[in-house]
Amino acid sequence: MNGIEHALEYWYPIAMHNELSNGQTRRARLLEKELLLSGGANDSLTVTCNERPLALQSAFDHWWVTLSENPLPLFTIPEADEAERRFVPCGVVRVACSPLRAVENFLDIAHFPFVHTDVLGAEPHTEVYKYDVKIDESKDEVIASNIRFYQPQAAKSAEGGIETEYIYRVPAPMVAILYKTCPQKADAMDVIALFVQPLDEQTCDVWPWMALYDDTSTMADLIQFQQLIFLQDRSILENQIPRKLPLDPGLEIPTRADLTSISYRRWLKKRGAYYGALENC
Amino acid sequence: MSFTLHNYVLSGNCYKIRLMASLLNVTYESIAVDFHPGQEHKSEPLLQLNPAGTLPVLTTTDGTVLTETQAMLVWLAQQHDPSNSWWPVHSKPQITRVVQWLGFASRLTATVGELRLHSMLNKPVNVTAVKTGAKVVLRELESHLTEQRINNLQWLTGDTPTVADIACFPYTALSPDAGIEHDDYPAIRRWLHRLRSLPGFITMPGIYELHELRKPDGYTVSDATL
Amino acid sequence: MTTQPVGLSIDLAPQQVMRAIDGQYDMAVWRSTSGVVSAWENRCPHRGMRLSYGFVRGESLACAYHGWHYSCEGYCHYIPAHPELTPPKTVRPVLYSVVEQSGLIWVNTEQDAMPVALPDDLQPVRSLVIECDLATAVQALDTRQPHGGVESLSDTPKIITFETGGISQGAVVAIQQSQPNRLIVHMLVQSAVTAKDKIALSRLIESVRRQAESACNEAT
Numbered sequence: 001m002n003g004i005e006h007a008l009e010y011w012y013p014i015a016m017h018n019e020l021s022n023g024q025t026r027r028a029r030l031l032e033k034e035l036l037l038s039g040g041a042n043d044s045l046t047v048t049c050n051e052r053p054l055a056l057q058s059a060f061d062h063w064w065v066t067l068s069e070n071p072l073p074l075f076t077i078p079e080a081d082e083a084e085r086r087f088v089p090c091g092v093v094r095v096a097c098s099p100l101r102a103v104e105n106f107l108d109i110a111h112f113p114f115v116h117t118d119v120l121g122a123e124p125h126t127e128v129y130k131y132d133v134k135i136d137e138s139k140d141e142v143i144a145s146n147i148r149f150y151q152p153q154a155a156k157s158a159e160g161g162i163e164t165e166y167i168y169r170v171p172a173p174m175v176a177i178l179y180k181t182c183p184q185k186a187d188a189m190d191v192i193a194l195f196v197q198p199l200d201e202q203t204c205d206v207w208p209w210m211a212l213y214d215d216t217s218t219m220a221d222l223i224q225f226q227q228l229i230f231l232q233d234r235s236i237l238e239n240q241i242p243r244k245l246p247l248d249p250g251l252e253i254p255t256r257a258d259l260t261s262i263s264y265r266r267w268l269k270k271r272g273a274y275y276g277a278l279e280n281c
Numbered sequence: 282m283s284f285t286l287h288n289y290v291l292s293g294n295c296y297k298i299r300l301m302a303s304l305l306n307v308t309y310e311s312i313a314v315d316f317h318p319g320q321e322h323k324s325e326p327l328l329q330l331n332p333a334g335t336l337p338v339l340t341t342t343d344g345t346v347l348t349e350t351q352a353m354l355v356w357l358a359q360q361h362d363p364s365n366s367w368w369p370v371h372s373k374p375q376i377t378r379v380v381q382w383l384g385f386a387s388r389l390t391a392t393v394g395e396l397r398l399h400s401m402l403n404k405p406v407n408v409t410a411v412k413t414g415a416k417v418v419l420r421e422l423e424s425h426l427t428e429q430r431i432n433n434l435q436w437l438t439g440d441t442p443t444v445a446d447i448a449c450f451p452y453t454a455l456s457p458d459a460g461i462e463h464d465d466y467p468a469i470r471r472w473l474h475r476l477r478s479l480p481g482f483i484t485m486p487g488i489y490e491l492h493e494l495r496k497p498d499g500y501t502v503s504d505a506t507l
Numbered sequence: 508m509t510t511q512p513v514g515l516s517i518d519l520a521p522q523q524v525m526r527a528i529d530g531q532y533d534m535a536v537w538r539s540t541s542g543v544v545s546a547w548e549n550r551c552p553h554r555g556m557r558l559s560y561g562f563v564r565g566e567s568l569a570c571a572y573h574g575w576h577y578s579c580e581g582y583c584h585y586i587p588a589h590p591e592l593t594p595p596k597t598v599r600p601v602l603y604s605v606v607e608q609s610g611l612i613w614v615n616t617e618q619d620a621m622p623v624a625l626p627d628d629l630q631p632v633r634s635l636v637i638e639c640d641l642a643t644a645v646q647a648l649d650t651r652q653p654h655g656g657v658e659s660l661s662d663t664p665k666i667i668t669f670e671t672g673g674i675s676q677g678a679v680v681a682i683q684q685s686q687p688n689r690l691i692v693h694m695l696v697q698s699a700v701t702a703k704d705k706i707a708l709s710r711l712i713e714s715v716r717r718q719a720e721s722a723c724n725e726a727t
Binding site for chain 3: 420423424427428431432437462464467468470471474488491493
């Protein structure tokens with residue numbers, strides 16, 4: 001039981017828009033299958049697996065591909081339609097970890113003072129206050145809300161420390177979306193998402209994407225702020241053992257601060273999303 | 282502002298300059314270059330500044346453009362280290378050793394640095410060649426630091442750190458990003474720890490601060506055991 | 508399982524952590540501020556992070572991921588996300604037996620560590636990794652002996668005395684079999700030796716490594 005049949009039903013990010021020029025090709029891996037990407041005219045793309053063309057769709061500045069004939073619908077991010085936001089695809093980073101561990105780390109705030117020191121957290125502000133987690137039955141998503149955390153530099157546009165509010169959505173096993181206090185616009189929240197392309201159960205390519213209110217920073221500054229954060233996480237992710245995510249409590253001991261992670265693991269188990277998870281757990 | 286730096290957050294070579302500037306307490310203007318995914322360092326405006334298409338690029342206030350990282354370290358120390366310890370001009374034998382290790386630093390970039398770009402950003406490289414090269418280079422550094430320790434010397438070229446230590450530090454420290462742990466290199470581990478303890482030390486992704494040095498307010502380590 | 512030498516004492520200063528691998532055992536070995544050495548399962552019970560990436564504060568080892576603090580006895584006593592919480596005693600990695608003797612750190616993953624008795628007054632030269640099997644490494648050491656083969660002080664772990672041309676006292680070489688083709692050779696020498704002679708020994712053992720690894724590569 002490694003859950004590959006279940007994993008095959010989803011859409012996965014495979015390239016950024018305009019990444020491949022007309023005639024340019026690139027190889028890629030998805031769920032242990034070898035793919036060939038070919039750029040076409042007018043920023044189009046085709047993706048084949050063993051010369052079979054795959055279904056593609058465009059969303060959130062990325063191309064999404066599925067290996068299924070009958071895939072689940074792609075999740076939505078309503079904020080992607082708000083024209084006044086700046087949309088920032090941040091490229092791709094390879095990580096030698098389970099795709100599920102990459103998502104779970106993104107849902108975790110207790111590590112901020114130690115891994116993102118003086119940026120997303122700093123001692124002595126380490127306490128994680130009580131927050132709420134639920135499964136949204138209509139959308140079948142994990143939702144964590146009412147999360148508050150003190151952050152020395154919450155975003156590129158932040159000047160000085162602020163108490164930041166976080167909301168998390170997990171709309172698919174390998175996607176996590178974060179809504180956080182926008183330093184520049186009091187009534188809005190910035191959106192930061194992690195789209196994970198599973199190469200196999202222990203390797204993934206991670207495509208961070210942001211939809212922000214920030215009219216001062218350059219694009220390069222925004223991308224580098226996100227890369228700074230994610231690459232700090234990378235050395236953690238590559239050193240968690242076992243590499244695959246244990247779904248049952250017992251092997252790893254959670255606390256109240258891990259409520260989102262606990263719900264995520266239960267939600268994965270309930271839907272049979274075992275790809276990247278520890279067997280017999 | 283004493284200079285302008287075309288900078289990329291994940292580059293070990295850019296970090297050398299950020300680190301040296303911080304250790305010397307020098308301020309500068311940083312211009313973020315979208316190395317990944319934008320490939321901006323290969324764009325026409327950047328190629329006009331530096332035809333080699335590499336980062337970092339350092340431009341001094343009088344308009345001099347430096348494109349070689351090791352030369353930037355020397356320039357920074359010459360301009361901003363009145364003690365002349367980071368670029369030890371008063372010791373001919375030591376400065377020869379410093380130049381030797383500045384050259385060695387380029388071999389670290391060409392091996393560990395390339396393997397890291399492959400592991401992280403999927404850069405096409407000859408994996409076997411850079412892996413073998415990385416091991417050769419790290420073993421050489423380990424042996425040298427072992428001999429320094431036997432001679433009671435703490436740093437690469439003597440008993441104080443120089444630009445050579447800064448030049449060799451980032452890609453050595455970042456080797457776990459490339460899948461090469463520091464387990465096999467005890468002398469390197471001690472030297473990395475010592476460098477991370479310097480006043481003014483700053484981090485980059487993959488190189489953490491020494492949390493053991495931080496004295497968090499309102500919290501004291503309990504020595505009481507359970 | 509026997510007691511294995513996993514490192515030289517001088518290579519683990521106070522407030523430092525290293526990783527040691529012994530067969531399937533992955534360990535975090537660390538020294539507290541006051542000097543106490545511990546060897547633990549290299550995995551934080553919270554979220555599986557390798558503790559060898561952690562940091563030492565006072566008499567505690569803290570995990571790099573969420574800063575959970577563990578005392579020298581292995582019990583978690585501080586969880587930064589819940590500063591008021593007293594963690595349950597079940598939050599504890601597996602502890603292994605560790606002893607420091609003759610300038611070496613000795614670990615046993617199954618029972619009490621029983622170091623091999625070595626000559627007094629040993630001084631460290633260095634530890635170095637040789638990527639080959641034990642027999643090939645011992646053979647390479649043999650060829651460097653002016654009077655024939657090496658003399659064994661112990662077979663498990665393999666510890667040999669090593670005659671060193673021009674240097675009056677012999678060296679001791681303790682070999683940790685970390686993994687089938689990964690040996691860690693800890694070299695020590697009697698204290699009267701000069702720094703120059705220690706460096707000569709360090710270069711000699713590197714030369715032995717080149718010979719052993721090249722013999723091993725030819726064989727495969």
